[in-house]
Amino acid sequence: MKIAVAVAVAGTGYVDLSLAVLLAQHNEVVALDLIQDKVDFLNAKNQPIHDAEIQDFLINRSLNLTATLNKKLVYEGANFVVIATPTDYDPEIHCFNTKSIESVISDALEINPNTTMVIKSTIPVGYIQRIRDKFSIDNILFSPEFLREGRALYDNFYPSRIVVGEQYEHAQVFASLLVEGAIKKDMPFYSLMLPKQRPLSSLLISIWQCVLLILMGWIAIAKAIILKLGKLLRGLVWI
Template identity: 30%
Template sequence: MAHQAPPRITVIGTGYLGATHAAAMADLGFEVLGLDVLPEKIEMLSRGEVPMYEPGLEELLRRHVAGLEGASGRLRFTTSYEEVADFGDVHFVCVNTPQRHGEYAADMSYVDTAIESLAPLLRRRALVVGKSTVPVGSADRLAARLAELSPAGEGEVELAWNPEFLREGFAVDDTLHPDRIVVGVRSERAETLLREVYAKPVAEGSPFVVTDFPTAELVKAAANSFLATKISFINAMAEVCEAADGDVVKLAEAIGHDERIGRKFLRAGIGFGGGCLPKDLRAFMARAGELGADQALTFLREIDSINMRRRGHMVELAREAVGGGLLGKRVAVLGATFKPDSDDVRDSPALNVAGQLHLQGAQVTVYDPKGMENARRLFPTLGYADSALAAVRGADVVLHLTEWREFGELDPAVLADAVAERRILDGRNTLDAALWRKAGWTFRALGRPTA
């Protein structure tokens, strides 16, 4: 039966995904309780502050956190599973599934712990909804565990799977106006409840796709594998362009006009990184192997290796640019995050290149608009500057490695006066070559040996 009152929502895990989901659910009009095991994170969120940089997220949070002036008060945070079990009708599990140390597979310990902690406290009807990215088959196993552990009993506590498709830098918009909502369910009741939760985006035209558990789990892996394939495809073309004196940017433009191919994700550069694509790709391969379907995904190994090769190629181009040896050379690196509009440096190609240059004897100075603190924690031995101008001072070569808008707006003439040598390598193919050359720079971009 439908709820008289709207369902009350809890969000377990308030990292990147959870904090965004909790704030968005409050914005859609629901009473929301967010849980995290780290008290300092809960204190921070309760003050209306976000533990990461994501455009628009802090404003969204502040509109709803209880106790803040002018807020709706629909959003609260806790460290207590008892409180969560007591409060919620729909429990979203948004914890992390990192890559296991030393192997490709996903580490499911946080998801397992969340279910083990919540289930024994569920004494009434509830729907538990997984949003974490998990190996296919996990939902089946977790549903059985939920039924086994919850006092409310069989049929009262159900599981559903509802993968997330957030793009960092656009997470708020992607949550409030998703390009699709996918739900893996086993009952009409679960589907009805999730339709109620997502009624607003569905009314605005977001497609609502209903599947079984394994398909819902596979959707996320398949989507990320496709995007990674597209990026590595154009980077493979960049390698061929380097060998054949072609121009990969023009090539991408020409093939992108074919609407079956499309323009998005066809920018050649130093490849993808971040907390999702690389680990999801590897976990997908590992899981396919366990299922005996590894041959279906052997091509993803090549996608991964093309991607990693890009970083090494950038290091080689830098070495060539400074005359063949990096020892004692000063290298300026513009960009530390894996993509713009984020402070996320997880598996960042830019930082990886900076680190490799440093290991080969270069003096590396990094500047990034938002990622400096995280970069410093990860690579304390690199040099850091608090502006692009300061970073390039005395540089023998400048590397543009994250496509922040700020870097596209730099004045090459101003930077020219600060560097030792006017050489720039564009690792993202977003700078205006003519502009830099006019200011006396030697300009080289990946996959464009002659452009």
């Protein structure tokens, strides 16, 4: 029998909330927000954002999901802390503003230093290693999201791929949670380690995997365009 994993989600934006709902199907999930109205709204099974699938699941599905303002309640005992806070590009410093991520990391480490933190936010190249050095930790990894605003839960149910920037056990466990919650089960999975942790030959393999990810994205776009053109041409033929 599977033991439910305790997952903390920092935030209730479209990325955070879609992941919270996905994971809450089979695990205990607690979401943290800073606004009481949003917490009350979510606990009343209403969504603070617009996403049809999220609203349907909140109302009609059995989810182990609660929201709170209490940081200790969120982080204490969590096996994973999912961080998807906004990192808007700052034109003045020519870099992504990652202060919100580091604020969550500091709070989580203070309350539960043994948890595994998973960053879903957009971050600059080399950020994970800098954070590991800054906080003297290794229990943090990056897992990029490929979601559309307004269809985020749908995209989590039918992912084009799952990527985790690590090959240790905790990364594999987190990836398995994403697969468990998804409807589509045959998506490609990529587990990539940091360059500092692997020999050059393995690094080249990871670079090739990244190239494949980019190619897969372009192929998916091309297929969608061809499909739309085919429908358009069939319509013209009938006319």
